[in-house]
Amino acid sequence: MSIRMFSKLALTLAAATSTLALAASLEVVDPAVRAMPPGAPASGAYVTLVNHSDQERFLVDVESAAADTVEVHVSKMQGETMVMNRVAQIVVPAHGQAMLKPGGYHIMLIGLSKPLQAGDQVDFTLVMKNGERIPMQAPVLSPEEMAKYTPMKAMDHSNMHHGEMDHSNMAHGKKAHGHAQEKMEKGEHHAHH
Numbered sequence: 001m002s003i004r005m006f007s008k009l010a011l012t013l014a015a016a017t018s019t020l021a022l023a024a025s026l027e028v029v030d031p032a033v034r035a036m037p038p039g040a041p042a043s044g045a046y047v048t049l050v051n052h053s054d055q056e057r058f059l060v061d062v063e064s065a066a067a068d069t070v071e072v073h074v075s076k077m078q079g080e081t082m083v084m085n086r087v088a089q090i091v092v093p094a095h096g097q098a099m100l101k102p103g104g105y106h107i108m109l110i111g112l113s114k115p116l117q118a119g120d121q122v123d124f125t126l127v128m129k130n131g132e133r134i135p136m137q138a139p140v141l142s143p144e145e146m147a148k149y150t151p152m153k154a155m156d157h158s159n160m161h162h163g164e165m166d167h168s169n170m171a172h173g174k175k176a177h178g179h180a181q182e183k184m185e186k187g188e189h190h191a192h193h
Contacts, residue, residue: 025053026092026128030151031138033066033122034102038115042067045107045124045138048151049090050097057092058129066122068111075103084108089129101151118142 027050036043051057062070073084092098100106120140125133
């Protein structure tokens with residue numbers, strides 16, 4: 001084997017290893033899709049993305065054969081009305097997480113290809129800004145299951161000194177992290193969830 005060929009092989013292996021390390025550093029936790037009655041035109045999907053790397057990660061697109069259009073949205077109150085806006089990306093901070101949950105960031109499935117019934121599984125591909133494509137499979141939850149759904153809030157306890165903390169007044173798992181650097185796109189519509 002020539003030195004040139006060996007160098008090309010080494011570079012290819014290094015690039016592949018780097019991509020695998022990035023994929024392994026982004027954890028997909030508690031995915032779920034809202035079950036919808038027959039004839040419903042849309043649904044929402046939710047997940048917590050946990051970034052174990054030293055670099056910010058950016059979710060820029062989501063793909064699924066379950067709908068004609070799949071978009072990343074954020075819901076928020078404007079006055080007394082809940083509205084949804086499409087976002088260009090969701091930042092997953094280094095050693096942090098992004099929670100896609102009802103009433104916040106979420107994946108919108110528009111033009112469902114078939115009714116989504118509790119117990120079904122929906123396949124997704126999460127597309128990251130660096131071109132990485134991460135497969136995700138999410139169970140379809142009934143309205144009763146969705147009412148109880150709370151995406152996991154991962155915590156890094158490695159730098160905490162639990163012996164010195166007073167946990168008596170803490171509301172564990174109830175407050176969501178904010179997301180900086182969101183970029184909003186045009187197109188506003190009223191939320192149905």
